[in-house]
Amino acid sequence: MLDRLGMSSCKGVSTPIASFTVLSSVCPLDPSFSDPTKYRQVVGALQYVTLTRPDLAFVVNRVCQFMHDPHDSHWDVVKRILWYLQTTKDQGLVIRPFTSLTVQAFSDADWAGSTDDRRSTGGYAVYFGTNLVSWQ
Incomplete structure (x- = not known):
């Protein structure tokens, strides 16, 4: 996903969202995001990432709440999630094929x-x- 977005060499961060971040659908001083389709595609892809990365479930749920009308501040949080993925690429749950049905x-x-x-x-x-x- 990072390669597709041209972010494969982006800097990393240690948390997926800053503790002081407040997201709201009412953003009078925050302009609407210029490419809402891109926002929806990236956030949709992040929903699938949460299957093996439960540490992202909360923040991905939060950015999903603004898919109908994303603003620049919402996109900033999505970018931070991607920066966090850059830092933690080697983490996640591993799902392997198996023959046991226990x-x-x-x-x-x-x-x-x-x-x-x-x-x-x-x-x-x-x-x-x-x-x-x-x-x-």
């Missing part, structure tokens, strides 16, 4: 483990063969 699930919970509010936390991972297919 399903394994693992879970863990920490009942009332938070010292601040005594909330419980939990999580799970489901494997189909050797592939991680669901997690929380």
Whole structure:
């Protein structure tokens, strides 16, 4: 994707979105993005990337919310996601072919483990063969 966009030699960043970034559909001082079709194509491709890169799910969901009317500030966030991909090209979930049809699930919970509010936390991972297919 970076090659196709001419960004294969772009600089990298350590996070997919800056913590102070606020995205809004109401942008009176922010002009509309000049090529909304390009925005939709890139963001659509990023949706597929989230299958193996769950670390991008939140920020890609955020930029998807502006596909109907993207602005320059939204495109800036998309570019930052691409810069993050440049830095983390070698990361992600690997999906391999397998012959076993076993399903394994693992879970863990920490009942009332938070010292601040005594909330419980939990999580799970489901494997189909050797592939991680669901997690929380």
